Amino acid sequence: xxxxxxxxxxxxxxxxxxxxxxxxxxxxxxxxxxxxxxxxxxxxxxxxxxxxxxxxxxxxxxxxxxxxxxxxxxxxxxxxxxxxxxxxxxxxxxxxxxxxxxxxxxxxxxxxxxxxx
Numbered sequence: 288x289x290x291x292x293x294x295x296x297x298x299x300x301x302x303x304x305x306x307x308x309x310x311x312x313x314x315x316x317x318x319x320x321x322x323x324x325x326x327x328x329x330x331x332x333x334x335x336x337x338x339x340x341x342x343x344x345x346x347x348x349x350x351x352x353x354x355x356x357x358x359x360x361x362x363x364x365x366x367x368x369x370x371x372x373x374x375x376x377x378x379x380x381x382x383x384x385x386x387x388x389x390x391x392x393x394x395x396x397x398x399x400x401x402x403x404x
Contacts, residue, residue, distance in 0.1 A: 372399035
């Protein structure tokens with residue numbers, strides 16, 4: 288199941304929680320439920336559901352002297368097709384300097400120009 292399909296199945300509270308985690312880049316669970324304005328019990332359930340669906344990572348931590356979890360967004364599905372022209376990967380990948388006059392770059396551009404969508 289893709290990330291977008293998983294997100295479509297989330298409740299309104301779970302969607303709000305996921306958005307908060309993504310916006311902050313990571314948040315302690317003890318702050319998470321306060322920011323969402325829900326009970327700690329409901330906040331825990333939201334975090335557990337998001338973790339089970341693979342949308343976030345949840346790691347044990349100590350924060351302000353208390354045991355809690357740190358919630359981070361999980362890596363999303365990546366679309367590498369944007370780097371492809373036919374069966375050729377962009378010559379910009381892995382190169383520090385790319386010569387715009389190189390044959391590899393010219394060939395990649397030609398494949399991109401003639402690719403049918």
